Amino acid sequence: MNLSIRQETAEDHRDVDTLTRQAFWNLYVPGCNEHYLAHILRSHPDFIQTLNFVAVLDDQIVGSIMYTRSRIVNRDEKNIDTVTFGPVGVLPEYQRRGIGTELIRHSTEIASRMGYGLVIIHGSPRNYCKHGFKGSKSYNICNSDGKFPVSLLVLELKKDLLSGQQWKYVDSDVFNFGEDEAEKYDKQFPPMKKEYRYTQEEFKIASNAYIL
Numbered sequence: 176m177n178l179s180i181r182q183e184t185a186e187d188h189r190d191v192d193t194l195t196r197q198a199f200w201n202l203y204v205p206g207c208n209e210h211y212l213a214h215i216l217r218s219h220p221d222f223i224q225t226l227n228f229v230a231v232l233d234d235q236i237v238g239s240i241m242y243t244r245s246r247i248v249n250r251d252e253k254n255i256d257t258v259t260f261g262p263v264g265v266l267p268e269y270q271r272r273g274i275g276t277e278l279i280r281h282s283t284e285i286a287s288r289m290g291y292g293l294v295i296i297h298g299s300p301r302n303y304c305k306h307g308f309k310g311s312k313s314y315n316i317c318n319s320d321g322k323f324p325v326s327l328l329v330l331e332l333k334k335d336l337l338s339g340q341q342w343k344y345v346d347s348d349v350f351n352f353g354e355d356e357a358e359k360y361d362k363q364f365p366p367m368k369k370e371y372r373y374t375q376e377e378f379k380i381a382s383n384a385y386i387l
């Protein structure tokens with residue numbers, strides 16, 4: 176397999192948004208918004224250009240990973256800068272060949288070299304524990320409501336950063352966009368049918384599940 180990982184360029188934007196749309200379509204909700212997120216991320220101050228990678232197979236872009244700045248804060252208002260990835264996607268017909276693994280491995284290695292100590296994401300434990308992520312409760316990092324969602328996952332790149340204290344995860348406000356603007360952006364792409372898939376129910380359950 177002739178796979179390479181390189182940084183995204185301006186010429187790749189449309190291909191990446193298209194592949195992101197294809198990867199996420201109908202998976203978690205009918206349709207998807209992740210291609211709009213990819214689009215607005217690039218011009219947001221929290222976007223980390225250096226960690227924006229595409230996977231290229233035989234000259235075709237088949238996968239993408241994008242990162243934003245995030246942070247954790249403790250009771251004394253001490254902040255630690257962290258990074259968050261998403262969307263990460265691989266074209267459906269190229270999934271289960273190790274491309275997602277390579278995007279995560281490569282980008283977390285660069286994040287570590289950049290000096291970041293923690294990668295924190297919302298995602299399915301099924302997808303990420305195999306890459307070393309653990310539930311946020313293991314690190315005492317809660318969400319803004321003081322809870323530990325099953326989907327809040329942490330990859331420790333540097334040991335002993337957290338000194339046993341309670342931390343709160345704060346992610347970028349880029350994720351707080353409106354459905355209407357996302358819907359409008361989607362109109363720029365060829366029509367695809369919004370449909371129910373059982374994975375949407377799995378997602379609903381998983382995103383309302385907490386570790387006590």
Ligand SMILES: CC(C)(COP(=O)(O)OP(=O)(O)OC[C@H]1O[C@@H](n2cnc3c(N)ncnc32)[C@H](O)[C@@H]1OP(=O)(O)O)[C@@H](O)C(=O)NCCC(=O)NCCS
Nearest residue numbers: 198199263264265270271272273274275276277298299302
């Ligand atoms: C999640 C996602 C990015 C993973 O990408 P991927 O390229 O399929 O990931 P990988 O191929 O590295 O790993 C997936 C599985 O294929 C297996 N695999 C890897 N190489 C393989 C090969 N050559 N042959 C067979 N299986 C292989 C892996 O072991 C893994 O198995 P598991 O799920 O049973 O643990 C991709 O599935 C995707 O785009 N999903 C839709 C969007 C999405 O959900 N994004 C994440 C949001 S949280």
